[in-house]
Amino acid sequence: MGLGFGGEVASYYKRYRRGYPGPVVDALATAFGLTAQDRVVDLGCGTGQLALPLAARVRAVLGVDPEADMLTLARRAAHDQRIGNVNWLLGADIDMPALVALLGEGSVGAVTIGQALHWMDHQSLFDRLQPLLRPGGGVAVVTNGTPLWLQDTAWSRTLRDCLEQWLGTRPVRTCGTDADSQRRYRDGLVAAGYQVDETVVEYTDEIGxxxxxxxxxxxxxxxxxxxxxxxxxxxxxxxxxLHPETRFREHVRVTILAARVAGSDLPGAR
Known part of the structure; x- marks a missing residue:
């Protein structure tokens, strides 16, 4: 079932992948009117970078990922942080109809997909998710910044050159962060009957x-x-x-495509 990102790769993912700052979680809660009564599904959850902070805002989160090692580390992180309202499920985007049967129609406030959609058949997925969503709920495609090797900085260009020499090929994978992918995701959501709003959260960070x-x-x-x-x-x-530099400033642009079923209102809205 997995995509080859288990074992040591999962450990690197847990330790080094960017998390999501508070304003991203705030934007998701606002977009779908999430409350302490809601359930959220985080599809492609990895080691819990988005699922765990979301858990503080809702009744329960279900993290779904095709890599068992990712889920093991996510479960450990939840335990270490004393977060008890997250469950973990080995599964993928093709399992969403079974999830509807398990949880019931209209049972979820939001399905979040953080930096994983490029591995999925997004168009059929958007269609399959609709029965799962409550009125006012929706799907959030969250793109967590440009990959380290594709940023517009001197250190990123140097890293890109090092990777090209090491791999024997130019690293060009955008992981769905490029404008064409974002446009394709937006068009796919609209074609599936969603109303789409975009929110951008930007911040700078310094990494070693x-x-x-x-x-x-x-x-x-x-x-x-x-x-x-x-x-x-x-x-x-x-x-x-990169010598003599040892610290590198990174500008991170988090893009949220928040999609609600066309014509639906947030709970309590008039």
């Missing part, structure tokens, strides 16, 4: 070399993750190329 290299490794599959000694060699190459 360890975060830079770990972030790259978190995006590789198990089959392409270098052996431990090769990882050290790659980190050394990046360190040498």
């Amino acid at each position: 070399l360890d975060d830079l290299v770990g972030g790259v490794f978190s995006a590789l599959s198990v089959d392409t993750l270098p052996a431990p000694q090769q990882r050290s060699e790659f980190a050394g190459r990046v360190r040498e190329a």
